[in-house]
Structures are given as structure tokens and as C-alpha cells.
Amino acid sequence: MKFFFCFWICFVGAITAGAQNYLDCHFAPGWEQSGLKRQYTPDNLFDYRDGAAEGYLAFSFTGMQGIDCKSGTTMLSIDVSDMTDAESAYGMFATNRDPQQPIVKIGMGAQLLPQSLLFAKGKYFVEIVETDGSTDSNQTAALQTLAAKIEPLLEGRNTPPETLSWFPTENQISARLVPESVLGLKILKRGYVATYNHGQAFIVIEQSPESAAEVMKKLRDRLGPTSTAAIADEAFQLKAPYLDGICIFRKGRTIAGYTNLPDSQSATTQALILAARIP
Structure with missing residues (x-):
């Protein structure tokens, strides 16, 4: 029984670690983790997203894992949301993107701006956003580098519905x-x-x-x-x-x-x- 319990703990731990291996600030050279990794469910998402949480829940949100990355005074947040299915994940992306800006080919679709990158792949909706309050910086290179590492680690389709x-x-x-x-x-x-x-x-x-x-x-x-x-x-x-x-x-x-x-x-x-x- 003791052996089985230890095996189960290790098995669950391996699944959790595998699910989180897309959260790594070192994917982009010169970036370090700031603070602890975060995790939210439908029950407490309002603590993080406040008024925006309803939009996530409307698209079958089941959970979010995130991390903050720092380089000098620049801060980027990475949040990966599980939206149950690919249709909902793409729906979340399409709702949050700027329709006046082009879609780029990352996963099922992405939008890259100087201070943010959004994309969907499989049932996952990914947001990488500068959060230090700067209004004129350009983090395109770091955003692209992070997305290039994260996207292959997410399972699921990479074509739109x-x-x-x-x-x-x-x-x-x-x-x-x-x-x-x-x-x-x-x-x-x-x-x-x-x-x-x-x-x-x-x-x-x-x-x-x-x-x-x-x-x-x-x-x-x-x-x-x-x-x-x-x-x-x-x-x-x-x-x-x-x-x-x-x-x-x-x-x-x-x-x-x-x-x-x-x-x-x-x-x-x-x-x-x-x-x-x-x-």
C-alpha cells in the first residue's frame, strides 16, 4: 500500500510538472522568473482578472497557470488558460484580438503587437503581456522567442476551426x-x-x-x-x-x-x- 501511494504521488507530480513545463522565463535569454507561479480556477479567477473573468468563463474556462518574467525593469506576464476545447480557445483569441491588426501564424492563430502576444493552440489560450506600465517599449523579439518555445509544448490542433x-x-x-x-x-x-x-x-x-x-x-x-x-x-x-x-x-x-x-x-x-x- 505504501509503495502504491508513493507511486501515485510521483505519477501525479509528473503530470503536473509536464503540464507546467511551458512556463519558463529562461526560454528568452536574459529573462528571469519574478515571484511564484500562479494558478487559478473558475472559482477564484475573479481574484486575478476581476471584471474580465466573466469573459473567460463564457468560453468554457477550466483553469489558468501563469508566471511573471523580468529583464531589467521590464516585466512580462505569461498566462496559459485551458478553455476545454479548441473552438473555445480560438473563440477567446478572436474576441481579444484587435480586428484592425493582422493574424500571424503561431498555433491556430496569433496577434503580435509591440507589448503583447496572444495565440491559441488546441484548447489553450496564451497571453504574453508587458505589465510594467511602459507605453512606448517594443518587446517584439522577446515575445516571439517565448512563444516559439511555448507553442510546441502545448498539445492540440494548430489550424483554426x-x-x-x-x-x-x-x-x-x-x-x-x-x-x-x-x-x-x-x-x-x-x-x-x-x-x-x-x-x-x-x-x-x-x-x-x-x-x-x-x-x-x-x-x-x-x-x-x-x-x-x-x-x-x-x-x-x-x-x-x-x-x-x-x-x-x-x-x-x-x-x-x-x-x-x-x-x-x-x-x-x-x-x-x-x-x-x-x-
Whole structure:
């Protein structure tokens, strides 16, 4: 029994050590650890992130491990959050990035700025941020070096969720995962929204064609009166307050469409293009 207990302690310790080996300030030459490593769960994340914690929890946050690194008077914080699945991790990244700045190829996607680097890989969302209060420094080299060491140590996919590729890219400003109430409608529980120079598109994937058909019925009742559109398995169009011209269609278990266009026919025209891109 004593042997088994010691073995179990060593086994758990090895797993914990392996899970934390991506937190090392020495990944970048000239940087040293400052203070202890930190760890947070959904129960105490508010102690660290305060008002921002709700945003993490919305994306299925289960835990965070972090460390502070120091070089001279410069401080960088590294926080790695476990978001349960890759879709949620990328959703967290897309929500926090600046849509006016480009995405660079680190993991599933990254954004590199002079004082911060955000990226997602697998179920992990990584933030490396300068925290010493400087407003004009450029830590690009250190940020890139740290990310280059951390990224290979994180398991999981390094390509964005496939659903994002279904959105047309022309005139697209941004695309992100909305963790709840897509378009502000509770009926659409979770899905992707792409914003364009004119209008926005959305994609929600239900459990089955049958459950998707039921959601379509509820949408008609919620938004009506509607008129039928000839797209995929079923579709309807209308013009409604706050969403303007709308066209929503169902293709198998996928519900998608366009909103915020001048009229319902414009939305239907764009919805036809989107429907053709969805497998």
C-alpha cells in the first residue's frame, strides 16, 4: 500500500510538472522568473482578472497557470488558460484580438503587437503581456522567442476551426465565436459571426437536422412575419428591428444566414453564397 501511494504521488507530480513545463522565463535569454507561479480556477479567477473573468468563463474556462518574467525593469506576464476545447480557445483569441491588426501564424492563430502576444493552440489560450506600465517599449523579439518555445509544448490542433473557412472572405472585417445568444437571440445558443463592411453572417451548428429544424420553427415564431426563400433545406427572409434585412436558412444541422443588410433580398443574395460554401 505504501509503495502504491508513493507511486501515485510521483505519477501525479509528473503530470503536473509536464503540464507546467511551458512556463519558463529562461526560454528568452536574459529573462528571469519574478515571484511564484500562479494558478487559478473558475472559482477564484475573479481574484486575478476581476471584471474580465466573466469573459473567460463564457468560453468554457477550466483553469489558468501563469508566471511573471523580468529583464531589467521590464516585466512580462505569461498566462496559459485551458478553455476545454479548441473552438473555445480560438473563440477567446478572436474576441481579444484587435480586428484592425493582422493574424500571424503561431498555433491556430496569433496577434503580435509591440507589448503583447496572444495565440491559441488546441484548447489553450496564451497571453504574453508587458505589465510594467511602459507605453512606448517594443518587446517584439522577446515575445516571439517565448512563444516559439511555448507553442510546441502545448498539445492540440494548430489550424483554426473549419467553420471559419465557410464564411466568404471578401470584405470580411472579423470572424469570431459567440459563446451564447448569437445575434442576441437565446434560441441560437452558440455559433460563429463574421462582420463585413456591410452586414454580418452567422453559422450555428445544432446536434441534429431535427433539432435544427425545431430551432428554425422557433426563429420564425420569434421574428415573424416571414416569407419563404429557396435556399438549402429551408429558409426564410424578412426585415426586422435591430437586424434590418435578414435571411436565415438551414442546411442539415447547420443554421446560417445574413443580417444587417438594407433589405431582405440583399440578405438572401448573400445567404445563397454562404450556403454554397457549407458542406
